[in-house]
Structures are given as C-alpha cells and as structure tokens.
Amino acid sequence: MSQTIQAFLGIILQAFPFLITGVLLSSLIGMFVSRRFIERYFPKNLAGGIVFALIGGFCLPVCDCVSIPVFRSLVKKGIPLTSAIVFMCASPVINPVVILSTYYAFGGNVRIVAARALLGIVCAVLTGLSFLIKKPHNPLKHGETESSCTCSCCEAGTDSHTEKPHAGAFNTLVHFLEHARREFFEVGSYLIIGAALSAAFQTLGGKLPLITGNTGKALSLFIMMSFAFLLSLCSSSDAVIGRTFIPRFSLGSVMGFLVFGPMMDIKNMLMLSSGFTKRFTLRLLISSFTVCYLVVLGAMLSGLEALL
Template sequence: MQIMAFICFILIVLLLKDFNFFSSFVTAEHLQTFKTIFISILLEAMPFILLGVLLSSLLQTFVSEQAIQRFIPKNPLLGILFACLLGILFPMCECGMIPVVRRLILKGMPVYIAVVFIITGPIINPIVFAATFMAFRNHPTIAYSRMGLAFLVAIVIGLILYRFIKSNPLRISRTSFLTEQELDSHQHTGGISRKLNTFFVHASNEFFDMGKYLIFGSMLTAIIQVFMHRESLLAIGQGPISSHVFMMGFAYILSLCSTSDAFVASSFQTSFTSGSLLTFLVFGPMLDFKSTLMLLSVFKTRFVLFLILLISTTVLACSLFWEHFLS
C-alpha cells in the first residue's frame, strides 16, 4: 500500500509540473477538477476520522475486554445481535478491533461472535451512520440501507461460522497469550497521567495511519473521476453484476476507513447504481487489503481464505437481493 501511495504521489507531482509529455492529455481543466474532487473528499471526511480515532483510543485505553466478555449471550442469534450492538456501543475501526478480538477469543469469546464484531463494528456505529448520512444528504436512504444490509450480511456470516467453525483459528499459542496478558496487566497498572499518555499516543498513531489511506483513496478516486472516460464508467456502473464486482474490487484496493468511504462513494452517485454503492460501503469495511494483512497476522491462513470467500459471496448475494427486493 505504501508503494502504491508513493507511485500515486509521484504521478501527481509530475502532473502538477508542466511536462510536455503530459500536456497532450492533461489540461488545466483536468488538474482543476482533480484538485476540487480530491480536496472536497479530504475536507469532508477528516472530521469524522478524527472523531472515530478519539473514541477508538478512549476504548483502547480505558475499557477492558473483561467488561465486554461479561455480557456475551449463549444463544447464537442473540450472540450475533450482541456483536452488532457492540459496534454501536464501542465504535472502532478494524485496525483497533482485530488485536482486541484476538484477546477476547483467547479469553472465551466464541469465534462467530468475534468475527461478526470485526466485520460489523466498522459499519454499524453512530459515527459511520452520521458520516454516511452527511455524504448522501440528497439520498439519505443509503445511510439506512447500509446499516440494514450490514446487519443482514452479519446474520448470514455469523450463522455459517457458528455451524462450521469449531476449532480455534488463531495463530497465537496459549503460552504466548499468557505472556501478553502479563504485559498488558503491567501496562495498565499506572496513574491517570500514564493512561492519558497512552490515549494520546494511540490516537495520534491511528490518526496518521488512517490519514494516509484516506489521502491515497481520495487521490485515486479523483484520478478515476477525471481521467476515466465517462462512457466506460457508466458501462461498468450500470451493469447488473459488473457494477457490484467493480465496487468490491475498488473498495478492497482503496482500504479506506469506514468513516471516510461514504464521501468517496458519494462522488460516484451519477455513474453507479445505488445497489453497487451499497456493496462498496458494506464490503470495504468488512474486507480490504490492509485488514487482510492484519487478519493473516492473527488468524490461520486457511481460516482467512475461508473468511474472504464467505464475506465476498455473502455481500454480493445480499447486495443483489437488497437491490432487487428491498430498495
């Protein structure tokens, strides 16, 4: 991702220079449109990223996993509902969730509940709803549909995992976990000043980490909007299947934070169907390039591959169902 961002940055630097090589197909109007789209997406999304980072750091520093585990229900349907509601109570992105969920699984949380929490937490929370509602001010049903579709996908995935996954899919051993737990308990034994320091360090790290993905995503979106022929974009965006598949691949590559992806999606409203935009808004937070790498670092490869296949097919099927019967 860093290499791709660097290449994209070099491209923009070259475009901003008046090289004769580019002058034949890059006009002043192209550059002005690019800057307008890029800056508008960035400025609209940045406040929501900041708010999400602050809440995520607050939870990371002051809320223990034991406090969450205490309320886990035994019934699978109630467990899935509980995992979805956790996102409302504790809005976090997948970058902060995956390490926490690993500890929760080792402390007794069922795998199907943990995975549902990972995939729905970045979507079903008030910050993301507010950002989506703001991005689609002229089409607010997208915000409600995003929450509903994510919940439908979560139920399907949760029940499948409950039925077929019985063993522990984590890479970490029990011994390593006990050592980590001792370190965590040592780190949490400190005064309020130490916790505040941890809070601000975590918040700053996560803000800059999320910020680079937002910049890259906004840049790539602006390039596509400016330099891809509108006829080609419309041909893909209006296709009954191709629009959904394209948006899934686009969301996977961009790896945007769920508090900012709605502003990217809204820029495609005139080119893509509402159903494919929903696919983008639901699939991206559940599975993208950076989250795949994080999942592989925590879970066994076989389980991650199964999860990738399960999320991709379920989101596509549920999105098509939602578009044809519920929208």
C-alpha cells in the first residue's frame, strides 16, 4: 500500500503541471479564439482541408475533449467529413502542450516525441480517409443543436465569450477562471483514476510475466490501446501515465497508448454520441482503433523500438 501511494503521488505531481497548462490554454482559446474563424478559413477541398487540419491541430493547444465540439461545428458548416475527422484526431496528439509533456515525461527523448507526432499524423489522416469509403449520409443526429453538448469542456468550442466585445476586463477574468476551474476538476478526475490504476499496476506488475515476441507485441499493443480507451486520460498529461507502463510493456505498445488514447476514449464517445448518430460514432471508434493498431504494430515490427 505504501509503494502504491508513493507511486500515485509521484504520477500526480508530474502530471498536474501539464494538466493545468492545458486547461488554462484551452480556456484562453475558448474565450478569445472564435470558432467562426476556423470555420471561415477551413478549405473546402479534400487535400487543402487535410493540410489545414494538421496545421490547425498543431497550432491549437487543446485537449481531446475540446477538439470534439469544434469537430461537430465543422461538420455542421459543410467542411468535408474527412478533413474534420483529421482535425479531431490529430489536434490532441500533435499540439504544443502534448509535445512538451511527452518530452518531459520521457526525459527529453526527442525521438519518442517525433514518433508520437508522426504516428499520430499518419493515423489521423488514414482514419479520415477511411470515411471516403461509403460516406455516411448524415452523421449528425436529427435536430442536433450547438447546445446539445453538456460537457464543460465544450464551452471552449463556443463563441459565447468571443462575441462579447464590450464585456469588462473583470467579468472576462471571472469567466476565464470559472471555465478553467470546471474543466480542471472534470478532466482532473480522469487523471486521478488513471494515476491510481497505473500506480497499482506498477506495484503489482512485477508479478506479471513480460510479453515478448511478435505475438506478444500484438497482444501488448492491444492491451495498452484498450487501457487508453478505458482510462480516458487528458492528452496533456497522458504521457506521464504511459511512461509508467514501460517496465512491463514494450515501448512500441506504450506508443499505441499515446497515439490512440487522445483520439478516442470513453469520454470522447459520450461527447460524440450527444451530437452524432450511434452508427457514425461506432464506426469512428472501430476505424480509429483499427488504423492505430495496424499502423503502430507495423512500425513495431519494422524496428521502431530499436530507433527509439
């Protein structure tokens, strides 16, 4: 119990600075960067849309739960579904806060940071392109509105604050702090659960056999991606949690944890289901999991871990 508590506190102390940074930055974007700006300048053609989605995903320091309301808005405004999916999947993997937290969590290993970003880009683009095959007729729920999302993080995707140019500085500060507070406690709860499970795994993991060989790599990758889905960690702090699994899992499988987790997890599924049909949400889950699994496994079998 003592070892578990020490491991838990260590994970929390390392992850919280990046969680706070992500919350503050996403709140700033929610208040001062209008969603209309993104919608207005988002290219309508496929190739340009994918490039813009990747650039926007890199420039906007937002977590996965903030990218979803923006994704829903893009789909409503007629942005190609493929481009919108690329933005939603890529932004929580390649944005500056996630890059910084990954760099810190893995002791300044630039190769791991680059591998996560590159694998995230490849998986996001392939997931988006997969929807060119039998395009969904209308993925949005009938009568879905902008206010249908109840998650406090979704407020970062609205224009409620950016459309109040005459609001006083004090009121603006109050709104900013209130939004940051709600988002911190909501997202932080997932981090605490993930840290507790990770700490328990660290303590008890020594009794589990190592998973080796090509078959073991495939199994360990599947397990780690499943962990990512169930733990529902914030992408700004999941690297700290992911690193703790390395003693019992390969670095390649941990990379699958870091790539797939920000794209799709339980909380993201719930947020998507509020505005999209069940059929589309399920297809997006299966497509993203399959693409990430095949891409990361292929990289592992090609010698990714030796390069890292």
